[in-house]
Amino acid sequence: MLGVALFVLSSTTTQLWSQGSLQDYEQSTNLRGRFHNKVFMAKIEPHWESNNQRFWYRHYLPNDRWKFILVNVEKAEPHPAFNHKHLAEKLSQMTGDEVDAEKLPIERLNFTDQENIIQLYAGQRAWTLNITNGNLRKITSEMDVPSSGQLENSLRATQRTGEETHIIFRNETEVPVQLLWIDHNGYQRHYTSIPVNQEYKQHTFVGHIWLLTDNKKRHFGIYEAQLHNTLVVVGGEPLKTNTVRPGSxxxxxxxxxxxxxxxxxxxxxxxxxxxxxxxxxxxxxxxxxxxxxxxxxxxxxxxxxxxxxxxxxxxxxxxxxxxxxxxxxxxxxxxxxxxxxxxxxxxxxxxxxxxxxxxxxxxxxxxxxxxxxxxxxxxxxxxKDSSEFFFLYNQRGHQIQRIVAIDANSGKAESVVEEKSDTFIDYSQKTYLNWVDEDHELIWMSESNGWNHLYLYDVPKRQLKHQITDGEWMVRKVEYVDEEKREICFQASGIYPEQDPYYIHYCRVNLDGSNLIFLTEGNGTHTIQWSPDKQFLVDTWSRVDKTPIHELRRAEDGKILCKLAEANWDELLQSGWQIPQRVLAKGRDGETDIYGVIWRPTNFDRGKEYPVIENIYAGPHGAFVPKSFHEYYHQQAIAELGFIVVQIDGMGTNWRSKKFHNFCWRNLKDAGFPDRIAWLRAAAIEHPEMDLNRVGIYGGSAGGQNTLSGMLHHSDFYTVGVADCGCHDNRMDKIWWNEAWMGWPVSSHYEDNSNVTHAEKLRGKRLLIVGELD
Structure with a gap:
């Protein structure tokens, strides 16, 4: 679709330079390769010691080089894990191979019981290294000595498939242990049952995630497969978690x-x-x-x-x-x-x-x-006492949700929690329920006060105890609940009023609503990686205009302990990469903040005027303007042909207030266009290189529907459009997505939102693409 959009949009707008030539297209389509591998240390992968006091990571450098960094959390100071030059010389002497100090062929480091001794794995060889005096000793010619693997409790999908390896699981619990692979989509695939006091050798691939449970599906933990053979001992009691997640x-x-x-x-x-x-x-x-x-x-x-x-x-x-x-x-x-x-x-x-x-x-x-x-x-x-059972009832039309309790003896039904909305309940994105305190309490997610927050219910009394989180910001996702400490860790957006309200931050709060702590603070969107004991976290944050910064923070209070690394983008900038520009402007009401991003071509000339193209996707299930750093955005390919490309989140999209979201209700044709046009006009005042007499628009799926809707209802503004596989009549598309926002029963508002109904208004130049098997 992008290639077609490139051709049509460039062919139907006023040309700049040799816009639309073969050379232009080649340059545009080669941008991804041109920018590839020009940013270093965009990601960090900490590997923790079993006592959670140290970790190491690989620090990537330009020219395909790297070094190994060790961090002692008490000293909070990253430093080389060892003398790289000395180790390279030792490895060269002992293997007969030439070893580069900045390209050490080490696949993994392992901590040992001795603080100054670490294990190295390189090829099919294993070594011990004294990091104090540099003494290197070969352990074995084969990597058959299993190291000890530690279970984690952060459930996640498999993200990568590396080299072949195997894991030995030893069951030291008092019950059979179930072994499940969590595939790339997050589905749990059962492999075998490991009897008590038995071992099982599982063939796998580096990076694959394995889940260990009991017969009641309570989790002992997960393990991510490593290159070296690992013995994973499963012991103790299952983790206390009753969180139910869709899709498992x-x-x-x-x-x-x-x-x-x-x-x-x-x-x-x-x-x-x-x-x-x-x-x-x-x-x-x-x-x-x-x-x-x-x-x-x-x-x-x-x-x-x-x-x-x-x-x-x-x-x-x-x-x-x-x-x-x-x-x-x-x-x-x-x-x-x-x-x-x-x-x-x-x-x-x-x-x-x-x-x-x-x-x-x-x-x-x-x-x-x-x-x-x-x-x-x-x-x-x-x-737990078998006196009743519960279920979540989502009523057709999505305006009522209830937790219903059924008495096990009489069959009597009672409402534990009831949620009602005059518009819609965003069940597909904001359903969360977690039973705690032996099922006497229920954590519930709701937008009932206009913002997405957490509430605590008294289950036996069938009543709300109190609101856990509150404010003009949103809970995005619950990370985990610690029942013993009665704490919740969650993702939130909008907690810092001076920052973009879509940026994701991490917080912790007590179940009684007290002691709200912000664990992250950098002006960008965040992801974190916990130490196994959750006492520390590695925080990575970035923006579209700022490369990732990695920080070590203390989980108790969010205090930053040290900066670990910042991604290097010097080579990317030298390649001609134009930094995307964040723009904030007011929406249709003159009050609401609307956020968007501008992309420019690599040969951008501020003295010229450029036609403007909007990349649109206004599906109410999400917000779509990118917030984190990437070395390549697909919008850059179109910009490279001599355009300014923008993306905007208007009213009716998700992850702002309920009032903001409600604009989509039975009103998908709106697609936030009054906000988008207001944003574009404000941006053009600040950036006069934007020529609003030449504005095009493109999008796929819901964005295809939005594209045509924009040309139907705002033909005085959008003069060119490419709509790919658009749902031009919501009565023709899949039931769940359309009823979620358009409601049920189907009535005249479906017809009024149909692009077919308004086809007579179509002006300008357009291309409608339909997939033959879509």
């Missing part, structure tokens, strides 16, 4: 065992069956059929094994979509593809909780009034 999947066994081990439940002919310890089987449910069925992933045993909750599902309607593949790889003739694709207004799958008494083998009727019209019923869980 595991391989389901053929049966679901009760906690007592007395019963096995499974699905047979759409119904639930049970088998006792003696092998006797009987049918528990009798109302399942092809259209109204139970499923194995929706069976939930009570902790005392006396009750069983399940979800019975009524099928959604069938909405078949037919697309033609004109040139398939496996045949000469075109191929027809048909699949089910629900659209706004279609009948969705209807979920209904069911409750069974195991001893009596009967169904206990549940009061249905509190969950009569579900979009979804999720997060089902039992109280």
């Amino acid at each position: 999947q595991t391989a389901d066994p053929e049966t679901v065992q009760s906690p007592s081990g007395e019963w096995l439940a499974w699905i047979n002919q759409h119904n639930i069956w049970l088998r006792d310890e003696n092998g006797k089987e009987f049918q528990l449910s009798h109302d399942g059929n092809q259209d109204h069925s139970y499923s194995q992933d929706s069976i939930y045993w009570s902790p005392d094994s006396q009750k069983l909750a399940a979800i019975r599902k009524w099928k959604s309607e069938e909405h078949l979509v037919h697309i033609i593949e004109s040139s398939p790889n496996d045949q000469t003739q075109p191929k027809l593809h048909t699949f089910n694709y629900l659209k706004p207004g279609d009948r969705v799958e209807h979920q209904k909780p069911q409750l069974f008494d195991i001893e009596l083998g009967t169904n206990i009727p549940i009061e249905p009034e509190l969950f009569s019209n579900p979009w979804s019923i999720t997060y089902l869980r039992w109280a």
Whole structure:
């Protein structure tokens, strides 16, 4: 799409220089390669000692060089881990290979019990090095001596696949340990069960993430595979975490065992069956059929094994979509593809909780009034005392969410938490619930006061205890909850009024709302890496106009201990890279701050006027103007053809106040255009090289819809557009995304927001791109 947009946008606007020539295009498309590997130390990877008092990292330098840095957190001063020149000489002598001191072939360092002794791994050789006197000793010709691996508790997806390796897992717990691989999408793939006091050797790849759990899916921790063979000892108790995160999947066994081990439940002919310890089987449910069925992933045993909750599902309607593949790889003739694709207004799958008494083998009727019209019923869980179970009810139309409690004996339903909105509840981005204090308390995320914050509910009393966080800023994500300390660590944006409100910072607060501490402070957006004991953090922050800075901070109070490194961009600037410019201007109301970025060509001449192109994506699920540093942005490729390219987040996009977000409600055609145009006009006053008599626009998917909408409703401003695979009528697109913002039931507002309805208004030059199989 970008290549087509480059051609159309450059061909349909007034030319500058040789704009649109073959040389221009070659220069534009080669920008990524031109800027590649011109920034050094943009990332940092700390490797911690087991006692969390030291860590090392590799510091990258220009010309494909590097050095190893050691940090003692008490002294808080980065310094070379050893004498690099001396070590290179020693390695050259002992291996017969020429070794460069600034290219030491070391794959990993390991700390030992002796503070001045470290292990080095290079190729298939292992060494010990005395970092005080430089003495180097070869351990073995093979790397078969496993080092000790330490489990972490920061659940994450696999990010890379390196060289082949293996891990030995030793189970020193009192229960079987389940081994799961967390793939690149975050899904959990079950591999094996490791018996008590047994070892298991797992083939893997460097960088792969492995999760260790018990049979109840409680986590012992994760381990990231390293190049050298590692022994990972699993011991102690599972971590205390009840946080439920969407999207987590595991391989389901053929049966679901009760906690007592007395019963096995499974699905047979759409119904639930049970088998006792003696092998006797009987049918528990009798109302399942092809259209109204139970499923194995929706069976939930009570902790005392006396009750069983399940979800019975009524099928959604069938909405078949037919697309033609004109040139398939496996045949000469075109191929027809048909699949089910629900659209706004279609009948969705209807979920209904069911409750069974195991001893009596009967169904206990549940009061249905509190969950009569579900979009979804999720997060089902039992109280620890088996007296009731809970679930999250999201009503069709997304204007009501409830935590519903069902009494295990009577089937009576009560509302624990109820959320209502006159517009929409942003369930896809801002749902968070975490049960604490033996299920007596619930941490809940809500925008009920106009900003996204955390609240603490008293579950037995069915009432709010207090608001945990408050202010004109937003909680973005909960990092973790420490139940023992009764603390929450979370990501937030907008906490520093003088900074861009989209920048992500890290904070900690007590569950009672006291002692709010900002752990990060640099004027940019942040990511952090914890020490294994979470007593320290490595904070990396950057902006589009500032390279990453890495700092060591104390987790107790966020105090900076030392600056570790700052990325070097000298070679990038020497290559002609133009620093993106952050611009703040007022929106349609003259009061609301609107944020955007400007990109210019590498041969930018401030004395010339340039046509302006807006890259638009106004999907309400997010905010899209980049906030962190990258050596290449795709907008630069278009700018290189002689344009000024901008990207703006207008009203109706996410991660500001609820009022800001609400502009999208049943109003996707708005797309923040009044704010975008106001921003562009203000920017052009400050930067007269921007020629607003020549403004183009492009975008894909929702951005394609926005592009055409801009040309329909603001044709006096946008005169050229390229819309790629746009959803030009929200009644034709996927059900979840469109009903999230346009609501349900489908009414005249869908028609009014359709680009088709307003096609007669189309002016200017445009290209509409549609994917044949999209």
